[in-house]
Amino acid sequence: MLGARFVRPPGVAVVVDDARERPVTYLGRLPDGPIVVLQDTASVIWVQAVADEGPDVAAGVAASAGVDVAEIRDTVEQFLAHLVAEGLLLRVPPAPDQAEVPT
Amino acid sequence: MTEAAAVPLQVRVLMAHAAVQQIADAHGLDLLHIKGEAIDPALAAPDRRGTDADVLVRPSHVHELLAVLQGRRWSLQTTFRTGSPFEHAATLAHPLWGYADVHRTFPGITAPPEQAFDRLWVGSTRRDLAGVPCSVPSVPAQVLVLVLNAARSGWGRRDLEAAWWQAPPEVVAGVRALVRDLGAEVAFAAATGDLERYRGRRDYDLWRVTTQGGGRVEEWRARIKAAPDARSALVLAARSVAVNRDHLTIRLGREPTRREVLAEGFSRVSRAVHEVLTSRRTGRPR
Numbered sequence: 001m002l003g004a005r006f007v008r009p010p011g012v013a014v015v016v017d018d019a020r021e022r023p024v025t026y027l028g029r030l031p032d033g034p035i036v037v038l039q040d041t042a043s044v045i046w047v048q049a050v051a052d053e054g055p056d057v058a059a060g061v062a063a064s065a066g067v068d069v070a071e072i073r074d075t076v077e078q079f080l081a082h083l084v085a086e087g088l089l090l091r092v093p094p095a096p097d098q099a100e101v102p103t
Numbered sequence: 104m105t106e107a108a109a110v111p112l113q114v115r116v117l118m119a120h121a122a123v124q125q126i127a128d129a130h131g132l133d134l135l136h137i138k139g140e141a142i143d144p145a146l147a148a149p150d151r152r153g154t155d156a157d158v159l160v161r162p163s164h165v166h167e168l169l170a171v172l173q174g175r176r177w178s179l180q181t182t183f184r185t186g187s188p189f190e191h192a193a194t195l196a197h198p199l200w201g202y203a204d205v206h207r208t209f210p211g212i213t214a215p216p217e218q219a220f221d222r223l224w225v226g227s228t229r230r231d232l233a234g235v236p237c238s239v240p241s242v243p244a245q246v247l248v249l250v251l252n253a254a255r256s257g258w259g260r261r262d263l264e265a266a267w268w269q270a271p272p273e274v275v276a277g278v279r280a281l282v283r284d285l286g287a288e289v290a291f292a293a294a295t296g297d298l299e300r301y302r303g304r305r306d307y308d309l310w311r312v313t314t315q316g317g318g319r320v321e322e323w324r325a326r327i328k329a330a331p332d333a334r335s336a337l338v339l340a341a342r343s344v345a346v347n348r349d350h351l352t353i354r355l356g357r358e359p360t361r362r363e364v365l366a367e368g369f370s371r372v373s374r375a376v377h378e379v380l381t382s383r384r385t386g387r388p389r
Contacts, residue, residue: 008234011125012234013117013118013121013122013233013234013235014233014234015113015114015117015118015233015234017111017114026110026114026118028118028121028122028199028200028233030118030121030122030125030235031122031123031125031126031129031175032122032175032176032199033176033198033199033200034199035110035114035115035118035199037110
């Protein structure tokens with residue numbers, strides 16, 4: 001999923017609680033609910049995905065967790081696909097300066 | 104990934120603001136998020152957290168907003184008439200987001216409601232609540248709302264300290280202009296300890312009773328006196344002996360029976376008679 005960029009869907013409210021020991025992200029589908037709670041790594045992945053810190057979400061998660069990106073890439077990308085399918089993340093075209101340059 | 108029941112109150116309140124804004128946007132309805140989680144962090148008293156989502160709605164949009172909210176899992180808990188002595192807000196509840204108070208006016212503002220909303224709408228901006236851009240009043244207007252709210256609320260005294268007494272000169276000037284434009288002088292003075300300057304004003308007694316306390320008879324007399332015209336005063340006088348069925352329902356946890364409504368009415372009349380007799384004996388103003 002390199003080159004993808006993610007944003008919060010307009011119909012989803014979000015509250016990130018990263019002040020506690022275990023990070024939690026609350027996602028509320030508007031206007032009726034439900035509220036979906038992402039804990040620990042799930043929360044880190046969602047926050048990293050919308051952080052606009054480059055197209056490689058797995059690399060960002062690996063850096064924040066202090067692990068090798070190769071170990072987690074498949075898991076992260078499967079979870080991102082799941083979030084997109086559930087309507088909790090929106091996949092959008094990469095920003096011009098983030099687009100992969102053909103070699 | 105779980106759907107947890109134990110979502111913190113602050114999270115639900117933020118999402119309530121976001122949900123109400125989304126519904127308002129979808130229907131072209133104007134509203135301003137006030138108090139609690141919606142206020143500028145620089146104005147909030149330490150440890151102050153909202154327990155519900157308060158919105159001030161353009162008066163001509165109130166009826167439609169209540170209708171569309173009730174079509175989206177919000178249920179009416181108290182009506183404008185039964186919600187408070189000022190009849191300014193209706194309370195709705197949502198199974199996930201919690202409570203929202205829909206204000207059609209704000210106590211202390213005496214300018215005509217639509218005109219007052221227009222004045223508060225000027226300078227309003229958008230502030231992210233739960234990631235959703237929500238309309239909030241200008242900073243001076245937020246301060247004014249907190250000050251007027253402090254006149255009716257013990258908690259609000261802490262807001263007063265943070266929002267008003269520590270406000271920079273440019274904000275103070277903005278608040279004073281709003282007080283004048285919105286006809287909020289008496290309530291503002293009641294909150295800031297200067298009420299006696301307005302002893303001759305029609306709403307002086309109302310704010311004296313509100314800030315210093317008083318019995319039901321005194322409260323109703325002050326409300327009738329503060330009414331803007333004779334017709335409003337007559338309507339209030341007629342209601343003064345009626346039982347607030349919404350509050351009785353909340354207190355009992357179910358719909359009251361006809362006998363319970365009658366008993367409550369008798370109890371209220373008894374209390375009122377007792378207050379009159381007591382005030383005559385003690386010479387306390389009635």
